[in-house]
Amino acid sequence: MASTTSHLPALKGGLLAFLAAALFGVSTPFVQELGLGLGPFTTAALLYAGAALVGGLLRQSVKKEARLLRTDLPRLLAVACFGAVIGPVAMAWGLQRSSSTGASLMLTLEALFTAMLAWRLYGETMDRRVWAAMLLLLAGGLVLVVEQGVSGGSQLLGLLAVLLATASWGMDNSLSRALAERDPGQVVLIKAALGASATASLAWLSGEPMPGLLAALGLLAIGATGYGLSLRFYLLAQRAFGAARTGSVFAFAPFIGAFAAYALGDRSAGLGMALGGGLMLLGVVVHLSETHGHEHQHEALAHEHAHRHDDGHHDHAHDPMPSGAHSHRHYHRPLSHSHAHVPDMHHAHKH
Numbered sequence: 001m002a003s004t005t006s007h008l009p010a011l012k013g014g015l016l017a018f019l020a021a022a023l024f025g026v027s028t029p030f031v032q033e034l035g036l037g038l039g040p041f042t043t044a045a046l047l048y049a050g051a052a053l054v055g056g057l058l059r060q061s062v063k064k065e066a067r068l069l070r071t072d073l074p075r076l077l078a079v080a081c082f083g084a085v086i087g088p089v090a091m092a093w094g095l096q097r098s099s100s101t102g103a104s105l106m107l108t109l110e111a112l113f114t115a116m117l118a119w120r121l122y123g124e125t126m127d128r129r130v131w132a133a134m135l136l137l138l139a140g141g142l143v144l145v146v147e148q149g150v151s152g153g154s155q156l157l158g159l160l161a162v163l164l165a166t167a168s169w170g171m172d173n174s175l176s177r178a179l180a181e182r183d184p185g186q187v188v189l190i191k192a193a194l195g196a197s198a199t200a201s202l203a204w205l206s207g208e209p210m211p212g213l214l215a216a217l218g219l220l221a222i223g224a225t226g227y228g229l230s231l232r233f234y235l236l237a238q239r240a241f242g243a244a245r246t247g248s249v250f251a252f253a254p255f256i257g258a259f260a261a262y263a264l265g266d267r268s269a270g271l272g273m274a275l276g277g278g279l280m281l282l283g284v285v286v287h288l289s290e291t292h293g294h295e296h297q298h299e300a301l302a303h304e305h306a307h308r309h310d311d312g313h314h315d316h317a318h319d320p321m322p323s324g325a326h327s328h329r330h331y332h333r334p335l336s337h338s339h340a341h342v343p344d345m346h347h348a349h350k351h
Contacts, residue, residue: 013241017249018284020233025256027226028091028107029100029264034218035092039208044088045200046216048192050223051084051231055189058232065183068190072182075175076190083172084195088227089202090165097158101266104257105276106162108141113170114247121174122242130245133286137251140279173234173247180238188231192223248283255280297336 035043068076095103115134179187211219237246255277 013237013239013245014249014284016233016237017241017246018252020230020237020246021250021253022256023230023233024226024250025104025107025253026260027222027230028095028104028253028257029261029266030222030226031092031219032095032100032103033264034215034222035095036215037209038092038211038215039203039206040089040092040096041199041203041206042208042211043092043219044085045196045203046211046219047088047092047223047227048084048196048199050220050225051228052189052192052196053220054224054228054232055185055187055192057185059183059185059189065186066181068179068182068186072179075178076187077194079172079175079179080191080194080198082168082175084191085198087165087168087172088195089199090161090168094158094161094165098162099266100261100264101258102159103162104261105141105254106159107166107254107257108137108251108280109163110166110169110173111137111141111247111251113167114173114250117170117174118177118242118247122177129286130248133283134248134251136279136283136286137248140276140281140283141251141254143276143279170247173238173250176235177238177242180235184232184235187235188228191231192228252280252284297334 031043031047091103111134115130176187176191234246234250237249241249258277
C-alpha cells in the first residue's frame with residue numbers, strides 16, 4: 001500500500017525546495033553585511049567552510065543512505081567548481097556592488113537556467129503546469145529585477161556578476177541531480193570542503209585581507225545554514241521532485257531575500273515588490289498543487305539508494321522487515337501501473 005504522501009508527490013519535494021529557498025534567501029543580505037571589506041574569495045571560503053561543518057555533522061550511516069562512489073568524483077569536482085567556487089565568488093563580488101534587494105531578486109533567473117538544463121540534460125518532462133509555474137516565477141522576478149536594475153547604472157556590473165552566479169548555480173543544480181540519491185550529508189561535506197579549500201587558496205594567493213573574528217564567525221554561521229542546510233534540503237528535494245521543479249520552487253528564494261533585506265533596512269525596493277512577489281507566490285502554489293498520473297512502465301532495474309517499503313515501488317523482502325528509510329542495493333522487477341508521480345529516479349520515462 002502506497003503511503004499518503006505518494007498521492008501528492010509534488011508536495012514533499014515542493015516543501016523541501018521551499019525550505020532550501022528560505023534558508024538561502026535569508027542568507028543573501030547577511031552575506032552582504034558581513035562581507036564588507038572582505039575579498040570575494042575569503043567570503044566564499046568562509047561560507048563553504050561553514051557548509052562543510054554541517055555536512056560532516058549530518059552524514060548518515062551506510063545502512064540509511066547510499067555512499068558516494070569513486071565514479072562520482074569527476075561530477076563532484078565539476079559541482080564544486082561551479083557551485084562552490086564560481087557561484088559564491090561571483091555572488092560575493094556582486095553583492096558589494098549592488099543593493100542586497102536587487103542582487104537577491106536577480107537570483108530568480110537561477111530557476112530558468114536549472115529548468116532548461118534539466119530539460120535538456122535529463123529529459124525531465126515540462127508539461128503546461130510546470131511551464132506556467134516557471135513563467136510566473138520568472139515574470140515576478142523580472143518585475144522586481146527591472147525595478148531594481150534599471151534605476152542606477154552603477155549597479156550594472158554587480159547585477160551582471162550575480163547573473164553569472166545564477167548561471168553557475170544552475171549548472172551546479174543540474175549536475176548534482178545525479179548525486180541526489182547519495183547521502184546528502186556526504187555530498188555537502190565533500191563539495192563544500194573542495195570549494196572552501198579552492199577559494200581559501202585563491203584568497204591567500206591574491207593577498208585578500210584577513211577577516212575579523214565576528215565577521216568570520218558570522219559568515220561561518222551563514223554558510224552552515226544558508227549554504228550547508230539549504231543544499232541538503234535542495235538535494236532531498238531533487239530526489240523527490242526532479243531538478244527542474246526543485247529549481248523553479250527555489251526561485252522563491254529571491255523574494256525571501258528581498259524581504260529580509262527590507263527588514264534589515266534596505267529601502268531600495270518599490271511597489272513592484274508586491275506585484276513580483278505575488279507572481280512568484282502564485283508560481284510556487286501552482287508547483288505544489290501539481291498532479292501528473294498515467295499508465296507507465298517500469299523496466300527491470302538494480303540500484304542503491306535510501307528507500308521505504310510503503311511507497312508502492314519497493315516490495316522486495318527483508319527478514320525482519322525494516323520500519324523506516326534504509327539503503328542497500330536492491331532489484332526492481334518490471335512493472336506497469338498508474339499513479340501520481342514526478343520525474344524522480346523511478347519515473348524518468350518518456351512522454
